[in-house]
Amino acid sequence: MSSHYTTLITASELAALRDAFIVDCSHDLAQPEAGQQAYDLAHIPGAIFLHLDRDLSSPKSGHNGRHPLPDADAFAARLAQLGLRQNQQVVAYDRTGGSFAVRLWWMLRWLGHDAVAVLDGGWQVWTAAGGTSEGTAPAARVPGDFRRRPTLVGAVPARGVLVNLHSGKHLVLDARAPERYAGEVEPIDPVGGHIPGAKNRFFQTNLQPDGTFKSREQLREEFTALLEDWDPRDVIHHCGSGVTGCHNLLAMTYAGMDGSLLYPGSWSEWCADPARPVATGRAPGKV
Incomplete structure (x- = not known):
């Protein structure tokens, strides 16, 4: 094993x-x-x-x-x-x-x-599954030898996403709920809506009713349809604050669609600057 x-x-x-x-x-x-x-x-x-x-x-x-x-x-x-x-x-x-x-x-x-x-x-x-549990924190461990090594992922800053609005070299994929993406509601951040041109893939769509991930094959089929002709390496994931965008990134990696990027600041960083454009509606808005 x-x-x-x-x-x-x-x-x-x-x-x-x-x-x-x-x-x-x-x-x-x-x-x-x-x-x-x-x-x-x-x-x-x-x-x-x-x-x-x-x-x-x-x-x-x-x-x-x-x-x-x-x-x-x-x-x-x-x-x-x-x-x-x-x-x-x-x-x-x-x-x-x-x-x-x-x-x-x-x-x-x-x-x-x-x-x-x-x-x-x-x-x-x-x-x-019958897994055991405990209610006390484990004893402190002897420090390990972990250290930072060359990164295995790519991250894009806000300025890179802004440049992409005009270059169109990447597909931006938003992991938030459809109503937040559309700007119909915004319970967390001060501004509703989405980055112009971004598509929406609610991260919970990756899961089955029991909370486990869908099969590799099903995820690959769904993401392939969503991406259309986009190469997975040209996809920038984001969400509200750079957390659940990783869910879509993991789902794609699990499905064998490697190499996507993350915008860590995500919507909460994007909308903090009023100079950055905002789109609304359920379809990808334009600048």
């Missing part, structure tokens, strides 16, 4: 691992402490907890989005301090279909670490 997972891992595969670095990434945007509270009640044995706001993001300035990426070297050093070793298998999970675990998946690839996977179906599938 393979012990090197780079996209998704099943509950049975995780149960068979003996040396995984497991991270609970559970979160709730409306109740930021809910993830920590859920972890404190019960989590996969040996799992540590990383908070989206405090651990997987840097401070907000009002112009850099709601979940700016942390400093890469500082984050790598933090992971090493927590015990992560080079080439060690990392498994990220949450309680919402991977919607927050995908952030850590992308960030580790950003640091050059490819042995990272999201637990397919998360906590619910783990417990349904």
Whole structure:
């Protein structure tokens, strides 16, 4: 059985691992402490907890989005301090279909670490499969030798997305709910709508009713239809704050459509500058 997972891992595969670095990434945007509270009640044995706001993001300035990426070297050093070793298998999970675990998946690839996977179906599938749990945090580990290596992913800054409005070299794919993309409602950010020209693929479309990902074949068929003639390497993913955009990126990678890019600042950064254009409606708007 393979012990090197780079996209998704099943509950049975995780149960068979003996040396995984497991991270609970559970979160709730409306109740930021809910993830920590859920972890404190019960989590996969040996799992540590990383908070989206405090651990997987840097401070907000009002112009850099709601979940700016942390400093890469500082984050790598933090992971090493927590015990992560080079080439060690990392498994990220949450309680919402991977919607927050995908952030850590992308960030580790950003640091050059490819042995990272999201637990397919998360906590619910783990417990349904008879997985054990514990309610106390694991003992501190001996620091590991993890370090930053050449990145495995591509990121695009806001200025790159702005240039693309005129060059048209990339397809922008928005992972938010259709009503937020259309500007019909906006419960989080101060401005509704989407980046002109962006297409919409709500990240939850990647999941089956039980919260696990659709098959590789089905995902490939759906994304191929959505992308039409676009090469996956020419796709820029984004969402509200650079988190669930990684869900679409993971789904495409799992389907064998590698090489897409991420706009980490996403809509919350984009709409913070009133000079950047905004489109509304359910079809891709134009500048």
